Amino acid sequence: MSRQAFLTRLRQGLAGLPPKAIDDVVADYEAHFAEGEAAGRTEAEVAAALGDPARLARELRLEAGLKRWESERSPSAATGAIFAVLGLGALDVLILLPILLSVFGTLLGFIIAAIAVIFAGGVVFAAGPFYDGPGGTASAMFAGLGLMAGGLSVGAVTTLATSALINALVWYGRLHYRLLKPALEAQGT
Numbered sequence: 001m002s003r004q005a006f007l008t009r010l011r012q013g014l015a016g017l018p019p020k021a022i023d024d025v026v027a028d029y030e031a032h033f034a035e036g037e038a039a040g041r042t043e044a045e046v047a048a049a050l051g052d053p054a055r056l057a058r059e060l061r062l063e064a065g066l067k068r069w070e071s072e073r074s075p076s077a078a079t080g081a082i083f084a085v086l087g088l089g090a091l092d093v094l095i096l097l098p099i100l101l102s103v104f105g106t107l108l109g110f111i112i113a114a115i116a117v118i119f120a121g122g123v124v125f126a127a128g129p130f131y132d133g134p135g136g137t138a139s140a141m142f143a144g145l146g147l148m149a150g151g152l153s154v155g156a157v158t159t160l161a162t163s164a165l166i167n168a169l170v171w172y173g174r175l176h177y178r179l180l181k182p183a184l185e186a187q188g189t
Contacts, residue, residue: 001047003033013057017064025060062173070170078166100169107162114155121147 007026014022029050036046050056125144129137 001044003030003043003047006033006043006047006050006053009053010057013054014060017061021064029056065173073163078162103165104162107158107165110154110158114151114158117151117154118148119151121145121149121151 007029010029011022011026014025032050033043033046036049037043041049047053121144123144124147125141128140128144131137131140133140
């Protein structure tokens with residue numbers, strides 16, 4: 001594979017990352033080619049030693065996604081980290097995707113339930129003074145506050161569980177990468 005073909009495939013694989021990050025990575029690999037040519041190696045030999053550019057791009061996207069999650073802790077960073085981990089290997093997608101979908105579906109159900117309970121508590125709290133139920137106005141207002149507090153508690157615990165799950169995925173991605181790295185380096189030499 002020629003230098004230009006390698007760098008083009010690498011750039012295509014990195015699509016979606018910030019342009020400066022892509023330019024930095026491509027510049028690093030251009031330097032590898034320059035060093036290889038200075039040592040008397042052909043472009044094809046350097047490209048073969050570096051490995052598959054699509055695989056390199058997936059690994060670099062994984063690392064970028066994991067670093068973004070560690071620094072931002074936002075929903076978009078979490079999504080990027082999850083897809084970066086899943087994008088590393090097709091077999092992992094077949095194994096992890098059904099598990100992740102069921103776990104995230106359950107967490108989403110808890111979040112929706114928490115929001116519904118908070119809303120119901122707000123309605124009970126707001127309607128308490130206008131409704132002459134058993135226990136009077138105060139009990140309706142306290143019941144509404146209790147529902148809202150319960151909904152907030154469920155939402156907080158669900159948020160912590162979601163964060164812990166994403167951290168576990170990040171750990172899994174790093175472990176997976178560390179396990180694959182020696183094999184990839186051996187393949188590249």
